[in-house]
Amino acid sequence: xxxxxxxxxxxxERCGGTFFPKYDYAKLCYPCWRRxxxxxxxxxxxxxxxxxxxxxxxxxxxxxxMARGQAEGIPADMLKVxxxxxxxxxxxxSQASNxxxxxxxQQRGKSA
Ligand SMILES: [Zn+2]
Numbered sequence: 001x002x003x004x005x006x007x008x009x010x011x012x013e014r015c016g017g018t019f020f021p022k023y024d025y026a027k028l029c030y031p032c033w034r035r036x037x038x039x040x041x042x043x044x045x046x047x048x049x050x051x052x053x054x055x056x057x058x059x060x061x062x063x064x065x066m067a068r069g070q071a072e073g074i075p076a077d078m079l080k081v082x083x084x085x086x087x088x089x090x091x092x093x094s095q096a097s098n099x100x101x102x103x104x105x106q107q108r109g110k111s112a
Pocket of ligand 1: 014
């Protein structure tokens with residue numbers, strides 16, 4: 001319901017009140033247009049806040065996953081392979097291989 005002419009009275013699509021459009025394409029009275037602009041501004045702010053919070057949540061999830069990984073220790077099958085790879089027999093009974101093997105054996109109890 002519109003009178004269709006710029007300058008002539010027109011019905012606001014939102015509140016139904018009459019207004020004199022400043023532009024031919026105007027479908028809302030000024031107060032309704034203002035409210036929509038404000039709402040869009042708030043929507044922009046809300047969307048930015050949502051993406052900010054999503055980033056925080058993703059970071060928290062990443063940290064939680066890391067913490068879980070640390071708490072779970074070295075997976076048992078990986079530990080077995082690592083023990084094989086650094087076994088002192090294969091490294092001339094070196095101090096380093098003994099040290100690493102001892103440490104790996106200590107990790108055994110920590111893994112789930
Ligand atoms: Zn209106």
